[in-house]
Amino acid sequence: MISAESVPNPPDLGLSMVPSLALVLAIGVLFTTGVYLLLERSLTRVLIGFVLVGNGANLLLLVAGGRAGGAPIVGLTATERMSDPLVQAMILTAIVITLGITAFVLAMAYRSWQLHGHDEVQDDLEDRRIARIAAENAPVYDDTDASDASTLDDEASTVRDDTSELGSGDRRRHDDGGRA
Amino acid sequence: MSYGVQTLVPLPVLLPLFAAGLALALYRFPRAQRVISVVTLALVLAASVGLLIGADSGPVVVDVGGWAAPVGIDLVADRLSALMLVVSSTMLLAVLLYSLGQGIADDADDSVESIPVAIYHPTYLVLAAGVSNAFLSGDLFNLYVGFEVLLAASYVLLTLGGTGERIRAGSIYVVVGLVSSVIFLAAIALTYAAAGTVNLAQLSQRLPEIDPDVRLGIQLMLLLAFGIKAAIFPLSAWLPDSYPTAPAPVTAVFAGLLTKVGVYAIIRTQTLLFPDGRVDDVLMVLALLTMVVGILGAVAQNDIKRLLSFTLVSHIGFMLFGISLASEAGMSAAIFYVVHHITVQTTLFLVVGLVERRGGSTSLDRLGGLAKVAPGLAILFFVPAMNLAGIPPLSGFLGKVGLLEAGVTEGGALVWVLVVGSVLTSLLTLYAIVKAWNKAFWQAPPEDLPEVTMPATMVGPAAGLVVFGVALTVAAGPLYAYTDRAASTLMDGRSYVEAVFPGGAERGQGQSDKVGDTAKVQDDDPAPASPTAVPSSDATTGGTP
Numbered sequence: 001m002i003s004a005e006s007v008p009n010p011p012d013l014g015l016s017m018v019p020s021l022a023l024v025l026a027i028g029v030l031f032t033t034g035v036y037l038l039l040e041r042s043l044t045r046v047l048i049g050f051v052l053v054g055n056g057a058n059l060l061l062l063v064a065g066g067r068a069g070g071a072p073i074v075g076l077t078a079t080e081r082m083s084d085p086l087v088q089a090m091i092l093t094a095i096v097i098t099l100g101i102t103a104f105v106l107a108m109a110y111r112s113w114q115l116h117g118h119d120e121v122q123d124d125l126e127d128r129r130i131a132r133i134a135a136e137n138a139p140v141y142d143d144t145d146a147s148d149a150s151t152l153d154d155e156a157s158t159v160r161d162d163t164s165e166l167g168s169g170d171r172r173r174h175d176d177g178g179r180a
Numbered sequence: 181m182s183y184g185v186q187t188l189v190p191l192p193v194l195l196p197l198f199a200a201g202l203a204l205a206l207y208r209f210p211r212a213q214r215v216i217s218v219v220t221l222a223l224v225l226a227a228s229v230g231l232l233i234g235a236d237s238g239p240v241v242v243d244v245g246g247w248a249a250p251v252g253i254d255l256v257a258d259r260l261s262a263l264m265l266v267v268s269s270t271m272l273l274a275v276l277l278y279s280l281g282q283g284i285a286d287d288a289d290d291s292v293e294s295i296p297v298a299i300y301h302p303t304y305l306v307l308a309a310g311v312s313n314a315f316l317s318g319d320l321f322n323l324y325v326g327f328e329v330l331l332a333a334s335y336v337l338l339t340l341g342g343t344g345e346r347i348r349a350g351s352i353y354v355v356v357g358l359v360s361s362v363i364f365l366a367a368i369a370l371t372y373a374a375a376g377t378v379n380l381a382q383l384s385q386r387l388p389e390i391d392p393d394v395r396l397g398i399q400l401m402l403l404l405a406f407g408i409k410a411a412i413f414p415l416s417a418w419l420p421d422s423y424p425t426a427p428a429p430v431t432a433v434f435a436g437l438l439t440k441v442g443v444y445a446i447i448r449t450q451t452l453l454f455p456d457g458r459v460d461d462v463l464m465v466l467a468l469l470t471m472v473v474g475i476l477g478a479v480a481q482n483d484i485k486r487l488l489s490f491t492l493v494s495h496i497g498f499m500l501f502g503i504s505l506a507s508e509a510g511m512s513a514a515i516f517y518v519v520h521h522i523t524v525q526t527t528l529f530l531v532v533g534l535v536e537r538r539g540g541s542t543s544l545d546r547l548g549g550l551a552k553v554a555p556g557l558a559i560l561f562f563v564p565a566m567n568l569a570g571i572p573p574l575s576g577f578l579g580k581v582g583l584l585e586a587g588v589t590e591g592g593a594l595v596w597v598l599v600v601g602s603v604l605t606s607l608l609t610l611y612a613i614v615k616a617w618n619k620a621f622w623q624a625p626p627e628d629l630p631e632v633t634m635p636a637t638m639v640g641p642a643a644g645l646v647v648f649g650v651a652l653t654v655a656a657g658p659l660y661a662y663t664d665r666a667a668s669t670l671m672d673g674r675s676y677v678e679a680v681f682p683g684g685a686e687r688g689q690g691q692s693d694k695v696g697d698t699a700k701v702q703d704d705d706p707a708p709a710s711p712t713a714v715p716s717s718d719a720t721t722g723g724t725p
Binding site: 038043046050053054056057058060061063064065086087090093094097100101104105108111112115116121122127130 | 321325328332335336339342344347348350351352354355358359361362365366368369370372373378421480
């Protein structure tokens with residue numbers, strides 16, 4: 001082996017490009033759970049999902065850097081035994097960015113809770129308006145196949161929409177929150 | 181490529197960042213903040229113009245921190261980057277002046293400046309730095325950082341004041357932004373795993389050597405990330421939901437710049453990294469869908485801001501059309517169209533801000549009669565609106581003619597479908613714009629139209645941008661010549677690589693070179709059995725190629 005001859009007393013670093021199965025599995029689990037949470041409506045869950053996926057991406061970068069090795073300092077580690085420092089620099093940058101964005105989303109979720117008492121991502125008003133127009137125009141077609149058809153308007157009404165009731169009730173809750 | 185030009189390259193990134201820190205420290209002194217912002221962005225504009233001239237004789241490269249390209253990070257200003265910088269800094273300055281005018285006119289009560297602390301100026305400057313960094317980056321990861329900087333700033337600007345409506349729109353925008361960032365990051369990780377570098381010039385040399393299927397995967401992931409940012413259908417649904425709720429100047433600068441940064445990233449990666457054009461047909465289909473679906477959305481709208489947001493999505497399709505042709509003429513027309521569209525879209529959103537002020541609403545049901553009560557405003561709206569719809573002789577028409585010409589020259593069934601689709605989209609744009617014009621300016625005015633005086637400090641920058649848009653038409657000849665040269669540099673790609681690696685230094689610089697050499701020496705050594713030497717040399721070169 002090359003390294004055995006060039007470096008005295010080499011520690012077993014697993015000099016192979018095959019990434020650790022544990023890391024690959026961890027990346028898979030982080031991405032799956034993260035994507036699942038990203039699909040939720042609550043901002044807090046979305047945020048946790050983002051943090052999970054972000055960490056999955058960071059691990060992916062780590063794996064992309066190849067095998068593990070010694071500290072990449074000239075004079076301390078033989079060149080061929082060094083680990084790749086570039087991916088670690090990139091991961092650190094990504095972690096800092098994730099930290100900043102996480103703080104911002106948390107603030108936004110808190111503000112949403114202050115205003116509405118929950119932190120759900122809401123429907124767009126125009127989408128609902130267009131859904132209503134579509135529902136009003138629906139009787140033009142006589143759809144005999146769908147006997148138990150519920151109109152789009154019915155469906156729309158089951159979705160929580162707080163923008164239309166941004167009135168006294170929510171405002172009061174906001175004030176209570178402020179006092180508490 | 182003199183020393184003088186090189187010193188200009190980092191300025192569009194550094195100046196706004198330093199100024200942002202200074203403005204944040206001076207949060208108690210709004211007047212000082214205003215002076216800092218205006219002076220900084222004016223300097224950035226001057227530096228960009230210098231770069232525009234300097235880059236015309238070859239890409240200008242700066243190794244940040246004194247480390248040469250593959251080891252260090254470099255900033256590259258070629259013709260495309262410089263042109264984008266000039267247009268974006270012009271827009272940033274004009275929108276800043278407009279928002280200052282709004283702040284002064286409103287006595288800082290209801291303006292973007294006063295909410296909730298003096299955060300507007302620092303954030304706006306950080307946004308400028310992020311946009312410049314994305315345009316100048318010669319490194320995939322630095323491009324990611326640029327994107328993150330501008331996205332983080334845009335999150336703050338979109339939710340200024342934290343009203344219920346803006347938090348609602350901001351939630352959608354932020355979540356979509358997060359997803360695209362993570363996809364981009366994962367794509368960078370895969371690129372690094374496959375090619376062992378994130379330097380764009382080095383990638384353009386190495387990517388042709390890796391497995392074509394892996395390359396296709398990386399290309400598609402990058403396209404997905406940039407496609408979300410550029411609002412390409414079907415990744416465009418977030419845009420019309422989130423943009424209209426922001427304050428008028430913020431919407432204007434977002435509409436003008438942010439999606440175009442995504443388009444720029446697509447142009448850069450498609451031409452430099454993936455010149456084999458394997459996804460061109462996919463891009464053509466996406467361009468067609470973006471154009472048609474976007475404009476059909478615009479036709480259905482009842483609110484000017486939302487209508488303009490949908491036309492924004494729709495016209496991204498035109499730029500994608502030019503990119504997907506993968507010819508010099510197509511690329512040149514696409515770049516021209518980007519310049520035109522940044523200008524006209526920013527102008528229209530600023531003018532709609534004035535319309536909202538005068539008419540008290542942006543809903544077409546509640547507006548009316550503005551042509552009679554505010555004829556000046558009507559002209560300010562009419563010129564860029566016709567420009568957007570592509571009425572000759574304005575720059576929108578010239579950009580579309582260029583695209584159609586490039587498409588007809590290219591030929592092919594799909595291209596002809598696209599040509600027809602883009603003509604149809606132009607007509608529908610005209611329909612949507614005329615509908616807005618009829619309702620807002622010509623229908624009977626509502627009875628309770630308030631008497632509002634338009635502050636000259638707001639009208640001035642908006643009028644300036646209208647004039648700038650017309651100037652683009654007048655200067656279309658030289659501008660087209662410049663975009664032609666930019667496109668030929670892009671389609672060739674060699675001058676970019678040569679500028680980053682002067683003297684033909686290519687793969688294997690720095691530490692990775694030594695590793696490769698060691699492995700080779702060991703291979704040549706007859707003593708060790710080759711079966712052991714081969715896997716370990718693979719390991720070392722693969723680990724840090």
